[in-house]
Amino acid sequence: MTAPLLDIENLWVRFPSRQGVFDAVRGVSFTLGRERLGIVGESGSGKSMTGRAILRLIRPPGQVEADHIKLDGADLLTMSEAQMRAVRGQRISMVMQDPKFSLNPVMTIGAQIIEAYRLHSKASKSEAHAKALEMLEAVSIRNPERVMRAYPHEMSGGMGQRIMIAMMLIPNPEILIADEPTSALDVSVQRQVLDIMDTLVRDRGMGLIFISHDLNLVADFCDRVLIMYAGRVVEVCDADKLHAAQHPYTQGLLNSLPRLDAPRARLDVLQRDPAWSEAASVSGRR
Amino acid sequence: MSMVRIDGLDVWFGRARDRVNAVRGAAFDVARGESFGLVGESGSGKSTILRALVGLVPTWSGHISVAGQVLAARRAKAFYKQVQMVFQDPYASLHPRHSVDAVLGETLSLHGFRDIDARVVKLLDDVGLGQRFRFRYPHQLSGGQRQRVAIARALAPEPELLLLDEPTSALDVSVQAEILNLLADLRQEHRLTYLMVSHDLSVVGHMCDRLAVMKEGEVVEIMDVDALRAGHATHPYSQHLLQASV
Numbered sequence: 001m002t003a004p005l006l007d008i009e010n011l012w013v014r015f016p017s018r019q020g021v022f023d024a025v026r027g028v029s030f031t032l033g034r035e036r037l038g039i040v041g042e043s044g045s046g047k048s049m050t051g052r053a054i055l056r057l058i059r060p061p062g063q064v065e066a067d068h069i070k071l072d073g074a075d076l077l078t079m080s081e082a083q084m085r086a087v088r089g090q091r092i093s094m095v096m097q098d099p100k101f102s103l104n105p106v107m108t109i110g111a112q113i114i115e116a117y118r119l120h121s122k123a124s125k126s127e128a129h130a131k132a133l134e135m136l137e138a139v140s141i142r143n144p145e146r147v148m149r150a151y152p153h154e155m156s157g158g159m160g161q162r163i164m165i166a167m168m169l170i171p172n173p174e175i176l177i178a179d180e181p182t183s184a185l186d187v188s189v190q191r192q193v194l195d196i197m198d199t200l201v202r203d204r205g206m207g208l209i210f211i212s213h214d215l216n217l218v219a220d221f222c223d224r225v226l227i228m229y230a231g232r233v234v235e236v237c238d239a240d241k242l243h244a245a246q247h248p249y250t251q252g253l254l255n256s257l258p259r260l261d262a263p264r265a266r267l268d269v270l271q272r273d274p275a276w277s278e279a280a281s282v283s284g285r286r
Numbered sequence: 287m288s289m290v291r292i293d294g295l296d297v298w299f300g301r302a303r304d305r306v307n308a309v310r311g312a313a314f315d316v317a318r319g320e321s322f323g324l325v326g327e328s329g330s331g332k333s334t335i336l337r338a339l340v341g342l343v344p345t346w347s348g349h350i351s352v353a354g355q356v357l358a359a360r361r362a363k364a365f366y367k368q369v370q371m372v373f374q375d376p377y378a379s380l381h382p383r384h385s386v387d388a389v390l391g392e393t394l395s396l397h398g399f400r401d402i403d404a405r406v407v408k409l410l411d412d413v414g415l416g417q418r419f420r421f422r423y424p425h426q427l428s429g430g431q432r433q434r435v436a437i438a439r440a441l442a443p444e445p446e447l448l449l450l451d452e453p454t455s456a457l458d459v460s461v462q463a464e465i466l467n468l469l470a471d472l473r474q475e476h477r478l479t480y481l482m483v484s485h486d487l488s489v490v491g492h493m494c495d496r497l498a499v500m501k502e503g504e505v506v507e508i509m510d511v512d513a514l515r516a517g518h519a520t521h522p523y524s525q526h527l528l529q530a531s532v
Contacts, residue, residue, distance in 0.1 A: 042458040043429065146304070158328030183455075191530050213458055256463035258492035260515055260531070266470070267463035267492070 004031035005175055005207040006054070007285075009067035013049045013231075016061050024049045024062075026231040030284030032175065036201055036208045037284075038222035038239060040215055042253075046231040047211045048097065051177045054209075055088055071175075090120050093173035095181045099160030103152040110148030113167050120171040135166040140192050165193060169200060175207045176200070183214065194221050215253055219243065226284045230277035236284045249276050287354060289447055289479040290316040290339070295348035297331065297338045308334045309346075310503040318353075318446075321473065321480040323490035323511075325527065326500030332483045333374075336449045339481075340371050352447060367397055370440035374452040376432035380424040386410070386435050387420045390442055397443040409438040412475075414468060430461035434468065441472070448473075450482040454489065466493060487531040491515060499524045 013025035025046040030037070039047045053064045056076060069076045071091065076084070088094075096102045104112055113132040117123060123131065129148075136144035139162040152160060165181060178197065182190040198221070201208045212218050218225055219242040227235040227250050235247040245251060252270040297309040309331040316322040324332040338346040341361050350357045352369060373379040380389060390409055394402045410416055413434040424432055433453065440448060453469065454462040466489065473480060484490050490497050491511055499507045499521065507521040519525045 042460060150304075156328045215459070253459055256460045258463075258466065258488045260488045260491045263492070263515065266467050269463050269467070270460035 003073070004033045005072065006032040007068065007070040008054070009069075011050065011053055011064070011066040011069065013046065013053050013058060014063045014065070016063075023231055025053065027281045028226075028228075028231075028233055028284075029281070030226060030233070030236075031286060032207045032209060033286075034201070034205045034207055035224060036198075036210055036222040038210045038212060038218035038225040039228060040212055040218050040225060040253075041228035042213060044230075045228040047228050048179050050228075051094065051179050051209060051211050054177065055092055055094055056084055057094075089116075089168075089173070090171050091173055092175040092177060093168040093171065094177040095161075095164050095168045095179060097180045097183070099152070099155075099164050102164055103160060105152050107151075108148065109150055109152065109155070109163055113148075113163070113170065116167045117170045131170065132166075135170055136163070138196060139163070139166045141166075162193060165196070169196075172204065173206065175209070177209045177211070179211045180213065181210075182217070183212065190217070215242065215250075216257070224284075232277065232279070232281040233284055234276060234279065234282060236282050247276075248273065287318060288315040289318045289320070289353055290314075290322075290481060291349070291351045292335070292339075293349040295335065295338065295346060295350060297334050297343055297346040299343075299345065308503055309338070311348075312500075312503075312505050314498050314505060314508055316479060316481055319477055319479055320496065321482065321494045323494035323497035324481070324483045324500060325485065325487060325490055325497055327485065329502075330500040331503040332500050333451050336371065336451050336481065336483055340369060340449055341365075367443040368445055369447045369449065370443060370445040371449040371451065372433075372436050372440050372453050375456045376429055376436050377424075377456070379436050380432055382424055385421050385423050386415075386427075389435060389439055393439050393442040399442075405442070409442060412441060412472065413438045428461075429457050430464055433457060433461075433465055437465075437468070437472070441476070444476075445478070447479045447481065450480060452484055453482070455484070455486065462489075469493065487514070487527060499527065 009029045011025055011028045012023065015022045015024060028050055039050060041047045052058050054069060056064065058064050066077060076087065110132060114128040117128045117131055132148065133144050136147060141147055141159060141162055155163065161181060182193055197208060200206055210218065210222055219239050222239040225237055225239050225242055226233045227247065229249050235245060235250055237245060243254065255268040256270055258267055293313045295309055295312040296307065299306045299308055312335060324335065326332045334343060337343045339350055344359065387406060390406045391402050394405055399405055406420065407417065410420060415431065415434050419431065427435065454465050457465060472478060482490065482493055491514055494511055496508065496510045497514065498505045501523045507519065507524045509519065517528060519528050
């Protein structure tokens with residue numbers, strides 16, 4: 001295999017608190033090639049923090065430590081803020097969890113998408129407008145003209161998230177970090193949005209880090225999966241073999257899902273074992 | 287007698303060129319003691335039906351009746367005792383500066399109960415939280431525990447009909463299993479009728495007896511869960527949904 005796009009070694013994210021230092025991410029290592037890498041886990045497992053740490057978006061008092069976070073050989077940890085600004089958005093783009101907090105409430109959708117596009121390219125206003133309309137259609141928004149004039153509070157959660165995806169994909173980045181990009185969407189649209197992301201990853205040779213709590217979705221959509229629990233990677237496996245996962249945590253998560261084809265009166269509830277959080281992190285390098 | 291009857295329901299937002307007809311001519315019945323699901327994509331109007339029913343959206347026309355009582359623009363006080371709602375996001379639906387005790391106590395006193403102390407204890411036991419959570423604030427609770435508090439608050443006036451708007455979509459799958467089990471138990475104990483909105487067909491398949499599929503504000507198909515499980519959807523959109531979720 002060729003050199004990975006992104007190479008992360010021994011990543012720690014720490015938050016000092018009154019009760020002592022809280023380790024949100026504990027010694028995570030992985031590489032990302034031109035592939036779709038899934039990170040799954042429950043809320044609080046450190047999967048979002050891993051994504052944010054890559055873009056150095058963790059604010060003080062939070063601390064990020066790693067042996068290295070290399071993007072095409074250059075260490076992101078030693079870059080200046082000005083250099084990081086050239087990376088964010090253009091080379092590594094991120095779709096955040098909640099469109100309600102990532103869209104500007106006092107700007108129309110159209111103005112925001114056009115601003116994001118023109119920040120990274122020298123397109124004229126009318127070109128940017130046409131491009132924004134095209135992107136909104138690509139994420140299957142009906143009536144994009146009306147949406148361009150609308151404000152974020154007029155959008156449903158699903159529409160907001162599609163707008164975010166459109167905005168993030170316009171600069172054509174090398175790596176897309178998608179943090180629960182489809183959890184606000186419904187199954188039918190989920191598929192469409194994933195197909196759009198899939199096309200981008202394949203056509204442009206992008207790397208995708210797909211952070212999600214939805215095991216079935218990740219098994220379906222990604223090439224490789226890291227399963228995180230309490231800040232550590234407990235298991236790494238190929239996505240198509242996720243259902244044959246070995247770790248009791250992964251199995252417990254899979255069993256707690258209701259299934260259409262296998263009705264049950266009661267769902268299994270996950271029984272947690274303290275030993276899971278003590279074990280050393282599994283490396284996701286290849 | 288049916289618990290909920292909805293016929294020719296229209297709901298709209300905005301006006302002139304920005305008017306959106308969120309629900310158009312929706313019609314369905316929910317029998318007493320039944321658990322009925324509403325599924326569809328975002329913007330299909332499924333939550334809007336719940337919000338119109340409970341009185342959060344004033345711009346509707348058509349027929350809604352609950353337990354034989356036809357609803358008008360203003361609702362009687364008794365209505366809110368009969369019908370309660372659990373919202374999607376337990377992080378947003380609880381007041382951050384009110385303790386669990388205050389949330390439940392205030393609800394109980396508003397509904398005119400006297401034995402508030404005993405009832406708060408009973409409600410917490412009912413939702414599996416217990417005494418030690420009584421004087422905590424929402425930030426001291428996990429997402430699942432908050433949703434349990436929201437369910438306890440909904441149960442406080444002893445309703446007959448519970449409207450569930452995506453009650454588990456903000457929760458982890460392991461916590462979702464706990465909440466769905468709790469809701470199933472409560473329905474049996476209190477003989478509740480559920481009207482549940484979800485985008486997740488497997489959750490609706492697990493919880494409900496019948497369901498309505500909605501698309502662009504219209505109910506396109508009503509079927510029972512056995513038909514859903516067997517994959518006998520007749521409308522092309524329901525088939526599409528079913529394929530996407532398996």
